[in-house]
């Protein structure tokens with residue numbers, strides 16, 4: 001069978017995470033951010049433009065990435081063979097244990113999908129901020145035309161102020177159709193989960209994984225794919241703020257090159273064709 005990678009970049013910036021700052025000061029520097037996203041595009045060209053950039057939305061600024069300069073970049077990503085997706089940072093909700101506040105989550109998703117689709121952009125993928133996910137959001141994604149989720153980091157769980165907001169313990173390491181009752185299990189929803197590539201305790205999380213470990217993961221996935229009864233699709237993760245450093249840009253480019261020796265980079269629009277071939281798979 002075949003091994004496929006999806007290069008994903010979460011569109012966050014440094015100041016956003018400085019929660020002690022005022023809302024105004026947590027907003028990004030436009031010139032800098034435009035420059036970093038242009039670097040993303042340049043690097044993505046080394047894998048045929050197959051970039052999935054997750055556009056950030058949060059209470060810090062809902063309209064920020066709807067500015068014409070950014071929309072031009074989203075269109076460029078789409079033109080070179082990539083896609084954009086929805087990245088909701090709704091920490092206000094999960095800190096209050098209300099990640100299942102579906103009205104708010106829907107509003108957050110629509111704050112991007114509606115205006116950006118009106119611009120002719122296609123959005124079919126979602127990733128929660130901090131990889132947070134609540135099973136009750138599955139129908140919300142379905143009715144908003146989102147059919148792929150990228151929040152799964154198999155084995156990960158995150159406590160935030162005493163609340164468990166991300167629980168991926170026991171989740172499959174290859175793609176699966178999510179279960180309405182448990183996001184970590186195979187089921188009958190319309191949402192296909194694409195997990196972060198993981199072998200042993202190491203993941204294709206560029207920001208925190210050495211190049212030798214990325215190589216180890218790619219090699220192991222390729223080995224697994226040879227005996228697997230279905231294709232393997234996994235994601236690789238980095239963030240826009242990582243693109244600020246020339247050394248990190250070099251690392252990302254090298255990580256992409258290593259993976260491309262063992263598998264093929266695709267965009268999210270190519271997933272249905274691959275999934276259709278085999279239907280859902282078992283772990």
Ligand SMILES: [Zn+2]
Nearest residue numbers: 010012129130
């Ligand atoms: Zn994020």
